[in-house]
Amino acid sequence: MSPALKKTLATLAIAVLSIFSLLPFYIMTIMGTYQNEDLFTKIVLVPGSYLLENLKTVAASRFDLVYLNSLIVSLSSTVLSVFVSACAGFAFAKHEFKHKNKIFSFVLLTMMIPGQLGIVAYVIEMRYLQLSGTLLPLILPWVANAFGVYWMTQFIRSAVPTEVLESAKIDGCSDIGIFFRMVIPFIYPAITTLSLLVFLWSWNNYLLPLIIINKPELYTIPLGITSLGDAYRTDLAAQILGLTLGTLPVLVLFAFGSKSFIRGLTAGSVKG
Amino acid sequence: MSIMNAAKKRWVPYAFLSPYLLFYLAFGLFPIVFSFYVSLTSWDGIGDKTFVGLDNYKFLFNPDSYFFKSVGNTLLFVVLTLPVQIALGLVIATLLYSRWVKWRGLFQLINFLPYIVTPVAVGLMFNLLFDWQAGFVNKVLLKLGLVDEGIYWLGEPLYARMVIVLMLIWKGFGYTMVFYLAGLANVPKDLHEAAQVDGASGLRTFFSITLPLLKPVTVFIVITGIIGGFQLLEEPMLLLTGSGMGSSVAVIGGPERCCLTTVWNMYDTAYGSTTRYGLGAAIAYGLCVIIAVFSFVGARFYRGDSE
Incomplete structure (x- = not known):
């Protein structure tokens, strides 16, 4: 096969699969621009003219509030989770302390535990702490994120040169100073990747809000979408x-x- | 390795570790331990708890709990979707990485999109696409004259399962693709060049050099795929109950509960048609044991294989 033919065939194959990936989105977006009655009678393939009217209907349901709730939950979860993971990762990667290996194995073990294991008691705990009328129960589980700790430990171990930290230490830099000024700048790729993942996970989370949140003014996006129905x-x-x-x-x-x-995944821990 | 060997301040690592440990103890470990206690009781969340020992766990073996049926359903979905996701993801990643493909970044993003979309939206989307009356699929089939009347996709166990498998493959292959792309970037280039000099064909190089080197990635995908697959909930739930979520008891688990997943079963037992917290917690523990068994066997298999 000539290189040009190879190129065309490969691009064609990917393009076909990409259509498979995009088609449901396309149909959905198009359907949102039609009047309800039309959806039952026509096959809709090109955009309709009813988008503004539908937008008004959605806006009337205070969808902006749902958006805001989701943003608050996902941003707080991301910031807290990434920060706490980076701190723990720094401890595991660059310090020696008693029972370090045992504690790290424990963290790895908790990574395997499905999030639903403690959910029944977690809901009771939140009720008991009188937090179930707030957004906090949707944020707290993300703060201690075993995957994040593992990720950060691996990354800090390989990306942050110990000599740099040692010479900073000799120059009289405090431990907190070392963390913020020496460690953080080296691990931006890991921070980006982990932030995107935690944001995505918490944005898409459904089971926990479904069980805990019972006031419509605290709904997050997944609940908001279902309540639109x-x-x-x-x-x-x-x-x-x-x-x-x-x-x-x-x-x-x-x-x-x-x-x-x-890029972050490539540089990170998938090496085995 | 350590910057603290010479220092006297032994508390420093613990200070960096403590936020994680404290939050995990309070909102991770405590609920898990307390859930185990709840699983030994009979409790509706409001009245008094009655200690019933292992009765809830015994009940899991009773067909009325739907526990093993739901585990079987979930396992079926994992077995039918994971291999296809792996194969598709690997092929696409290899093609994208080969540099034969134009607009690499664009295609990479497009095929990753299904994975990042809210699972709730995925379920509803397919619910609408496969709707008996207004669904896109039936309308196209009718228009093309392939069927005489719309197929009742979500009402027949076999069809409902087919739609779920299709939906999960659609949603999941972008995830495997991304990890294979990352893995391919870590395969040393000179190995390929050496193979080419020796006259090995592209396919041969792929199967005898690239694939074995990607094994850690494959193992990672299989293990996270099993763990994630067993937590399946939103997609089938929204697909089969539609937007009027949970309003109708008749559709729990789809036709003949053929698509009831383990987590859906737990939700329905504790917060849906019944409020049996104890049994719900027992289902969660049962699920955890099953995941542990599969991860253990998977890890064993991997280790035995590589020696």
Whole structure:
């Protein structure tokens, strides 16, 4: 095969698969621009003219509040999780202390435990602490993130040169100073990748809010999308538009971040 | 290795470690231990707890708990989707990495999109696409004259399972693709060049050099795929109950509960059609044991294989 033919064939193969990936999104987006009645009668392939009307219907359901809740939850979870993981990773990667290996094995073990294991008692705990009327129960589980600790430990171990830390120490730099000024700048790729992952996981989280959140003013996006169905049981088009709007932020985030996301994965721990 | 060997301040590593440990103890470990206690009781969350010993665990073996049925369903979905996701992800990653493909970054992003979309939205999306009346799929099939009347996709056990498998493959191959792309970037280039000099064909090089070197990535994908697969909930739930989530008891688990996953079963037992917290906690522990067994066997298999 000539190189030119190879190129064409390979690009064609990927293009076909990409259509498979995109088609459901495309149909959804298009469906959101039609009037409800049309969805039952026509096959819709090109954008319709009912987008603004559907937008009004969605806006009337205070979807902006749902958005805000999701942003608060996901941003706080991401910041806290990445910071706490980096601290623990620094301790494991560059310090010696008693029972270090045992504690690290324990962290690895907890990585294997499904998040649902403690959920029944977690809900009771949140009720007992009188936090179930707030967004905090959706943030707290992400703070101690075993995957994040493992990720950061691996990355700091390989990316941060110990000599640099030692000479900073000799120059009289405090431990906290070393962490912020010497460690953090070396691990930006790991921070980006972990941030994107935690943001994605918490943005998409459904089971926990479904069980804990019972006030509509605290709904996050996944709950908001499903409740759009309750409010407009007859208005499929508005619901579909809400669906599209709810997935938009993560799409945008990864559209801009996917390159550094993959770079971070490559530099990170998948080496085995 | 350590910057603290010479220092006297032994508390420093513990200070860096303590936020993680404290949060894990309070909101990770404590609920897990307390859940085990709840699993030994009969409790509806409001009244008094009654200690019942291992009764909840015994009940898991009773078909009325749907525990093993739901484990079987979940396992079926993992077995049918994971190999396809791995194969597709590997092929796409290899093609993208080969530099024969134009617009690499764009295709990479497009094929990763299904993975990052909210699972709830994925379930609803496929619910609408495969709707009996308004669904895109039926309308196209009717238009092309392939069927005389719309297929009741979500009402027949076999069809419902087919839609779920299709949906999970669609959603998951971008995830495997991304990890294989990262793995391929770590395969030394000179190995390929050496193979080419020796006259090995592209396919031969792929199977005897690239694939073995990607083994750690494959193991990682298989293990996380099993763990993630066993936690399957939103996609089938929203696919089969639609947006009126949980409003109708008749559709729990889909037709004949053929698509009831283990986590869905737990949710429904503790917070859905019944409020049996004790049994719900027991289902969660049962699930954890099963995941542990599979991870252990998987790790053993991997270790035995590499020696």
